Amino acid sequence: MLRLSKKADYGLIAVRHLAAMYGQGTASAKDIAQAYGIPPQLMAKVLQRLAKKGLLVSQHGSAGGYELARPPAFVSALEVISAIDGPMVITSCVTSQGECQQTPLCTVREPLRKVNESIINALGTLSMAQMVSAAELRG
Amino acid sequence: MLRLSKKADYGLIAVRHLAAMYGQGTASAKDIAQAYGIPPQLMAKVLQRLAKKGLLVSQHGSAGGYELARPPAFVSALEVISAIDGPMVITSCVTSQGECQQTPLCTVREPLRKVNESIINALGTLSMAQMVSAAELRG
DNA sequence: AAATATGCGACCGATTTGGTCTGAGTTTTG
DNA sequence: CAAAACTCAGACCAAATCGGTCGCATATTT
Numbered sequence: 001m002l003r004l005s006k007k008a009d010y011g012l013i014a015v016r017h018l019a020a021m022y023g024q025g026t027a028s029a030k031d032i033a034q035a036y037g038i039p040p041q042l043m044a045k046v047l048q049r050l051a052k053k054g055l056l057v058s059q060h061g062s063a064g065g066y067e068l069a070r071p072p073a074f075v076s077a078l079e080v081i082s083a084i085d086g087p088m089v090i091t092s093c094v095t096s097q098g099e100c101q102q103t104p105l106c107t108v109r110e111p112l113r114k115v116n117e118s119i120i121n122a123l124g125t126l127s128m129a130q131m132v133s134a135a136e137l138r139g
Numbered sequence: 140m141l142r143l144s145k146k147a148d149y150g151l152i153a154v155r156h157l158a159a160m161y162g163q164g165t166a167s168a169k170d171i172a173q174a175y176g177i178p179p180q181l182m183a184k185v186l187q188r189l190a191k192k193g194l195l196v197s198q199h200g201s202a203g204g205y206e207l208a209r210p211p212a213f214v215s216a217l218e219v220i221s222a223i224d225g226p227m228v229i230t231s232c233v234t235s236q237g238e239c240q241q242t243p244l245c246t247v248r249e250p251l252r253k254v255n256e257s258i259i260n261a262l263g264t265l266s267m268a269q270m271v272s273a274a275e276l277r278g
Numbered sequence: 279a280a281a282t283a284t285g286c287g288a289c290c291g292a293t294t295t296g297g298t299c300t301g302a303g304t305t306t307t308g
Numbered sequence: 309c310a311a312a313a314c315t316c317a318g319a320c321c322a323a324a325t326c327g328g329t330c331g332c333a334t335a336t337t338t
Binding site: 144145146178180181184198199200201202203 | 325326327328329330334335336337338
């Protein structure tokens with residue numbers, strides 16, 4: 001239904017959390033999971049993927065945890081989502097032009113590509129810094 | 140992965156097809172299915188749902204079929220998609236404001252709502268008339 | 279009445295997804 | 309040095325979703 005996966009959701013929550021405390025040390029998967037009522041092991045898995053993609057920096061050992069790799073203004077929602085869910089494509093063959101050989105009459109993809117672009121643009125320009133300040137407005 | 144369902148895809152293809160032949164009679168589910176290599180029964184199901192939602196007008200009996208209920212300029216991609224897949228929401232609790240009671244710390248939804256709005260806007264302003272002419276440019 | 283349509287609901291198998299478990303390797307602390 | 313706390317990595321499982329099929333009823337034209 002064109003819905004974000006729960007893992008991506010958790011990822012956004014976590015990264016936003018780390019963005020809010022940027023420069024103030026690390027937070028462990030357990031910490032974040034408890035703060036938002038997310039299954040700890042799943043949270044860990046999501047964070048691992050984000051670290052592997054270079055969005056987060058991990059620190060092993062006791063008192064270790066995760067930290068944003070870049071200032072919050074330079075981390076976009078799109079990066080977080082596509083790090084977890086893979087590339088954002090509204091339809092399967094929207095990415096590369098010549099992928100729709102199977103159905104040569106695939107008349108729909110071309111216009112949908114523009115929609116896809118606008119989605120990517122909307123998510124790409126949404127920084128974690130913005131998400132932090134937006135949340136603070138509500139209290 | 141925030142991807143359109145195949146049914147919605149088929150729906151768009153079918154409605155665009157009907158838009159291209161608007162005012163020139165009806166097309167049956169079988170016709171459209173054959174034209175694009177879509178499983179006929181599945182195509183039928185999709186068309187039925189679109190008819191039920193009032194996007195298409197159906198005509199029973201032999202030489203029957205489907206027809207666009209409105210001129211192509213007044214049918215949006217959003218209508219087609221949400222008729223099939225349900226309402227377009229990027230996250231589950233983006234729709235109504237107070238739906239996120241379960242996790243009171245749900246700090247992420249508010250900024251995502253704007254993204255959701257831009258997606259809805261992009262799909263809502265994409266008319267079938269546009270899709271028809273866009274396809275003709277290539278073909 | 280026969281042929282051809284839509285309408286509708288049940289059903290099935292495959293894929294995806296949310297979530298768990300296990301077992302490693304690493305760093306700090308005592 | 310050993311224990312504790314953490315990240316890392318993969319297999320694994322159950323449930324939900326999704327693509328697709330089947331059967332039957334109903335309506336319409338010929």
